[in-house]
Amino acid sequence: MSQYIHIGIVLITVPNLVIIGLMLGVFALAVVLPIPARHWATQREGYNGNESNELDIDAPPATHHELPGGPTAAR
Amino acid sequence: MLRQRLTTSFPADQLLPDKQPAYVRSSVYLFGALTIASLALVILTGTVLAIFGPQWWHTNGVGHFFNSLHLWSVEALFFFMVLHLWGMFFMGAWRDSRGRTWVMGAVAFAVSMVAAFTGYLSQSNFDSQWIAVSAKDMFNGLGVAGVFNVLNFGQMYGFHIFILPAALIGLVAVHIVLVRLRGVVRPYPLKGEQREPYAPGITQERYYRGVRMVPYDLLREVALLGAVALVLVVACAAIFSSPDAKPLTMQSVARSDPVGFVTVSLSELADTSAIAQYGPPYNTGNGSTQSFGPFSPQQLVGATLPIDTAQAYVLGPLDTVKTAAVTAAVQTFSAAPASQQGIWETAYATALGKADGSLDADGHVKVAAGDYGPLPVMFGAVLDLARSGALDGLLLTDGAFYQTDYTKPLLFLNEMALPTRAGQLNLLGNQWGMMNETGPYPGQAWLWLYTFWYQIPFGPYNGPNADIAVWATMAVLTLALIFLPYIPGLNRLPESLGVHRLIWREHYREARAAARQQPVTIAGDDAETSSS
Numbered sequence: 001m002s003q004y005i006h007i008g009i010v011l012i013t014v015p016n017l018v019i020i021g022l023m024l025g026v027f028a029l030a031v032v033l034p035i036p037a038r039h040w041a042t043q044r045e046g047y048n049g050n051e052s053n054e055l056d057i058d059a060p061p062a063t064h065h066e067l068p069g070g071p072t073a074a075r
Numbered sequence: 076m077l078r079q080r081l082t083t084s085f086p087a088d089q090l091l092p093d094k095q096p097a098y099v100r101s102s103v104y105l106f107g108a109l110t111i112a113s114l115a116l117v118i119l120t121g122t123v124l125a126i127f128g129p130q131w132w133h134t135n136g137v138g139h140f141f142n143s144l145h146l147w148s149v150e151a152l153f154f155f156m157v158l159h160l161w162g163m164f165f166m167g168a169w170r171d172s173r174g175r176t177w178v179m180g181a182v183a184f185a186v187s188m189v190a191a192f193t194g195y196l197s198q199s200n201f202d203s204q205w206i207a208v209s210a211k212d213m214f215n216g217l218g219v220a221g222v223f224n225v226l227n228f229g230q231m232y233g234f235h236i237f238i239l240p241a242a243l244i245g246l247v248a249v250h251i252v253l254v255r256l257r258g259v260v261r262p263y264p265l266k267g268e269q270r271e272p273y274a275p276g277i278t279q280e281r282y283y284r285g286v287r288m289v290p291y292d293l294l295r296e297v298a299l300l301g302a303v304a305l306v307l308v309v310a311c312a313a314i315f316s317s318p319d320a321k322p323l324t325m326q327s328v329a330r331s332d333p334v335g336f337v338t339v340s341l342s343e344l345a346d347t348s349a350i351a352q353y354g355p356p357y358n359t360g361n362g363s364t365q366s367f368g369p370f371s372p373q374q375l376v377g378a379t380l381p382i383d384t385a386q387a388y389v390l391g392p393l394d395t396v397k398t399a400a401v402t403a404a405v406q407t408f409s410a411a412p413a414s415q416q417g418i419w420e421t422a423y424a425t426a427l428g429k430a431d432g433s434l435d436a437d438g439h440v441k442v443a444a445g446d447y448g449p450l451p452v453m454f455g456a457v458l459d460l461a462r463s464g465a466l467d468g469l470l471l472t473d474g475a476f477y478q479t480d481y482t483k484p485l486l487f488l489n490e491m492a493l494p495t496r497a498g499q500l501n502l503l504g505n506q507w508g509m510m511n512e513t514g515p516y517p518g519q520a521w522l523w524l525y526t527f528w529y530q531i532p533f534g535p536y537n538g539p540n541a542d543i544a545v546w547a548t549m550a551v552l553t554l555a556l557i558f559l560p561y562i563p564g565l566n567r568l569p570e571s572l573g574v575h576r577l578i579w580r581e582h583y584r585e586a587r588a589a590a591r592q593q594p595v596t597i598a599g600d601d602a603e604t605s606s607s
Contacts, residue, residue, distance in 0.1 A: 012523065013511050015516055015517040019517045019520045026158060027103075030101065031103060034100045034101060034102065035101065035102050
């Protein structure tokens, strides 16, 4: 038999509440945890997608920055 | 020509990339692939269930296990799909001309909810009966019961195993292709960051210019995550199984509660039952009609599923009983004036209300002596028909061989038996929601917001038009979700919420470090993303 949590206008069965709670928990974990394999891959500085997987010393920096108040990128 | 066009429009290095931006390293990015993997499991297990037929899993242990796999695949699908949606929302994934990608994903989410709903209606057990009778009022209120009748198992099954999956697969396919062709949206820029302005139609290569790329194997990742989803689903199915409360039938109710059965049958004959008074789509009454102000789609569409309760539940079935006593009783009743019929019906209803449940020598309900006309003979025969199981078949029969429309028996059972059983299972009244299942099982948790409105004790959500008021509210919210990329203000919300700073924090850390090594830098270590 289903058991309910009833707080004000919130009424939900315990199993459904557990599912929603798990979703929130897993999402919070995912936000703070990197994907291990990709995290390691990105530690290889300089890789810029070359087929040879060699250091690309001519590649532009990941981002370009200006002084505060500089132009904001259009999106 | 066609090959060249396909090659140009769908380049292989974009559909199956071997590298991707370094900023795609948060676990949040995994939920999309997990959703696809879960959808594959849903389709696979659903196909097995469809091959063996809708009754297989009720009578076979292997079938029940496959049903459990199907149920938990669906739970996994929505679990990961909602997380994917949250992730894409917080990243503002519709930026840089990716609005259509978001729209396709959001529509797929909505379609999958309807697909799951029709699946819950197709369980052919008590859960599906109770969900169906509880959901019917909303669809009736919208005037769509003629084309989407939740009490018609065959129709819901068709929607569930063909129409909606086909639509869902198509939408997901387009969504994935759009994701691959356009690439993964870049992080929100840091405050003061200068980036080449996005221009609609630019190539993926140009979009990623200046972005550090890392090796990537899409197929390997999908295979790995598929294995994760499979293990998760098999484990849940093996440990938790799936609910399968027996459905109620006219036979089971007539046997377990003959007084209640005859009482409801009498109300059908007397046109005093809830269904007899209901209104469209069953008749022209107005007992359960709903409207948006002066506009009632239910009334406008009319009786698309006409049911004459006296004929359907009593007089029609009695036509099949070829005994002299029953034939004479029906003739006596039919020949009597309406006023006399009413007197008999009222007297018999009063007597049934005082009945102690005992039966006479013929197995019919015993009531106090009185003038009930031919009614005791008629309802004795109806009770016999029901207890034999014949009435279940008669209520499905409409002249065709294959019968899958359970509208008539479910409407009858909803007069008393289904609510009584639902009460015993703690599913009644304001404790009920379409998201619930019997027993300790999660149901359609993704419908939480839908059922939430019913709990608001005032306004349109707690009156005679509650069903269509809730539907209208959810329709507006669903449209807002689908077209979020195009709603000014709302489409900038994720940037204000700031969750993206956590998701892309390594990218921002690297960007800040790189900025320190540049001749000019952004202000401080705590540089924030642009709020423009």
